[in-house]
Amino acid sequence: MRKNMLVMLSLICMMSLFLAACGSGSDAKPPEAAGQEEGRQTDADKPSSGEKKSVEIFSWWTGAGEEAGLLGLIKLFNEKHPDIEVINAAVAGGAGTNAKAVLASRMQGGDPPGTFQVHGGAELNTGWVAAGKMEGLNELFASEGWMDKFPQDLIEMVSEGGAIYSVPVNIHRGNVIFYNKKVFDDNGLTPPATFDDFFQAADALKEKGITPLALGDKEPWTATMVFEAALLGVLGPEDFKKLYTGEIAFDDARVKDALEKTKHMFSYINDDHAARNWQDAAQLVANGQAAMNIMGDWAKGYFTTDLRMQANVDFGWIATPNSGDSFMVITDTFGLPQNVKDADSVKEWLKVLGSVEGQDVFNPLKGSIPARIDADASKYDAYGQATIEDFKKSSLVPSLAHGSAAPEGFVTQVNQVMTIFVTNGDVEQAARSLRDAQLSSGIAK
Ligand code: GAL
Secondary structure, eight states, X not given: OHHHHHHHHHHHHHHHXXXXXXXXXXXXXXXXXXXXXXXXXXXXXXXXXXXXXXXXXXXXXXXXXXHHHHHHHHHHHHHHOTTEEEEEOOOOSGGGTTHHHHHHHHHHTTOOOSEEEEETTHIIIIIIITXXXXXOOHHHHHHTTOTTTSOHHHHHHTEETTEEOEEEOOBEEOSEEEEEHHHHXXXXXXXXXXXXXXXXXXXXXXXXXXXXXXXXXXXXXXXXXXXXXXXXXXXXXXXXXXXXXXXSOTTSHHHHHHHHHHHHHHTTBOTTGGGOOHHHHHHHHHTTSEEEEEOOTHHHHIIIIISOOOBTTTEEEEESTTOTTEEXXXXXXXXXXXXXXXXXXXXXXXXXXXXHHHHHHHHHHHTOBOSSTTXXXXXXXXXXXXXXXXXXXXXXXXXXXXXXXXXXHHHHHHHHHHHHHHHHOOHHHHHHHHHHHHHHTTSOO
């Protein structure tokens, strides 16, 4: 826990240093003032003659199916552009736990990577775009014919004031329970659709000596995911979104209800939760030591790509309680930072990443669905195909734990609250701290 706190503190320090250095939020420079006019490129941005062309790709995809997706994309890029060297600058740590701090210090030091992983929504827009650090990509979207190839909702998540700032490579779903099929079948259980179903199944499993819910909150964002799933189940999609516009307070009675339900869920977790990361927790479900795991569907990438498990055979899935009609969207995107060494090569990378071919290489390995609407569904397994359909018919909501719903500073504070809440289960205290964070971060007035 101490290590988590240190990482979080250093992240906050770096972000505040960075934001102080370049301005943020309402003080941010408008795109024009920041010199963001489209395609703006100086000679300094180009490799000098004789220098090899290169693109440095910064992400946190280093294992568990995540790396496989990235390497698949890099292989495709190498085939298309053998003259451009790819530098894979991935920094380990789920959800960017460590990568985001490294990125902040590089951006602050004027050493941006060629392109970096960033979630669509607040993380991109109130972070790097507001700070005037990104180039607009409208011309690229137009020349690649992408404007009607990505869902409008997704384009909005990567746009600010009419300018598009990054290219979505995927859509992950956040509100999913993955369960071990054999454990469920052997115990005559059906996947839980409601909170009551969940608690009943969990009690039955506990009775049999099986850990009902796997959690690995060595990195606290995983606990935040359980909480935000409960929030979505209690509030429903419309009111869930109002938490982040400030229309609903974080000490509202329904938030406290969601905290109670989260606490109840936490009463079923593995004892060693604080020593595990997300894949270690998912592994408990894979090997039958635990029955369920609430996790984004990068866990499914881990199951199928790394562990060679099969959807609907070895594992099953269901939306988290009471959220079957909602799709919690997590989209990984890549943009073009200002003042990169070789902007042309970065744009070539973005073109591959945004192409049908690129998306269909990456996403079946990664566990996500393609961000494009015209991708080839036959390349996806039963989980992927069902999720592609669910995306079309669900209410879409942004994920807090993965940066889309609210600015980074607030996410960090919620993670801190959850670190304490997993241990002490104090609903009143958690609600108070969340409300304070909602006010101090400017989400609510
Ligand atoms: C998320 C990211 C996913 C996956 C996950 C776990 O933030 O969007 O692609 O990497 O973290 O590391």
